[in-house]
Amino acid sequence: xxxxxxxxxxxxxxxxxxxxxxxxxxxxxxxxxxxxxxxxxxxxxxxxxxxxxxxxxxxxxxxxxxxxxxxxxxxxxxxxxxxxxxxxxxxxxxxxxxxxxxxxxxxxxxxxx
Amino acid sequence: xxxxxxxxxxxxxxxxxxxxxxxxxxxxxxxxxxxxxxxxxxxxxxxxxxxxxxxxxxxxxxxxxxxxxxxxxxxxxxxxxxxxxxxxxxxxxxxxxxxxxxxxxxxxxxxx
Numbered sequence: 001x002x003x004x005x006x007x008x009x010x011x012x013x014x015x016x017x018x019x020x021x022x023x024x025x026x027x028x029x030x031x032x033x034x035x036x037x038x039x040x041x042x043x044x045x046x047x048x049x050x051x052x053x054x055x056x057x058x059x060x061x062x063x064x065x066x067x068x069x070x071x072x073x074x075x076x077x078x079x080x081x082x083x084x085x086x087x088x089x090x091x092x093x094x095x096x097x098x099x100x101x102x103x104x105x106x107x108x109x110x111x112x113x
Numbered sequence: 114x115x116x117x118x119x120x121x122x123x124x125x126x127x128x129x130x131x132x133x134x135x136x137x138x139x140x141x142x143x144x145x146x147x148x149x150x151x152x153x154x155x156x157x158x159x160x161x162x163x164x165x166x167x168x169x170x171x172x173x174x175x176x177x178x179x180x181x182x183x184x185x186x187x188x189x190x191x192x193x194x195x196x197x198x199x200x201x202x203x204x205x206x207x208x209x210x211x212x213x214x215x216x217x218x219x220x221x222x223x224x225x
Contacts (some may be wrong), residue, residue, distance in 0.1 A: 041217075056211075090157070098207065098208055101147075101162065
């Protein structure tokens with residue numbers, strides 16, 4: 001049971017480039033989340049999904065897109081990268097209940113220069 | 114709306130000191146409450162949780178009691194170790210909610 005996996009671990013982008021951050025979970029969880037964590041700050045929710053084919057915006061969705069074609073995968077797309085998107089990105093998943101634990105991946109550290 | 118407020122950090126203690134990190138919340142109904150810990154360079158992981166009033170969550174020597182009358186979920190440990198150095202996040206999940214609400218995090222450093 002690998003839990004929540006994220007790739008890549010590190011990435012440097014130039015301004016205006018695009019990339020996709022990958023996230024996969026093998027726990028058959030319905031709920032999946034993308035957060036960003038800026039240096040010394042807390043977590044901000046970017047997008048989340050309550051099941052395959054259903055996604056919704058969080059607090060800071062601008063500049064990002066997501067899709068959820070399968071239960072397992074929840075990729076995050078950055079279009080036209082900007083320095084303000086320099087951050088550590090965490091994916092998480094949870095089972096159906098609001099009392100259930102959220103499980104986090106190890107994170108992707110992204111720098112936009 | 115629902116919110117979580119944690120004590121301001123950073124917190125620096127000596128090894129074997131007693132630890133309290135305060136957490137208070139605002140929510141309607143009966144939320145579930147969580148403490149997550151983030152070790153350097155890692156993602157968050159659940160430390161403990163409580164799902165109803167007066168429940169005590171405990172793990173790795175840490176404890177927190179769900180106090181509905183004071184809307185609090187303070188984290189305590191009797192004797193901290195250097196390995197407890199991390200960032201601690203208090204969070205709540207309202208009944209039927211799809212998302213967690215996180216506090217801002219408290220950075221804890223334990224000196225030998």
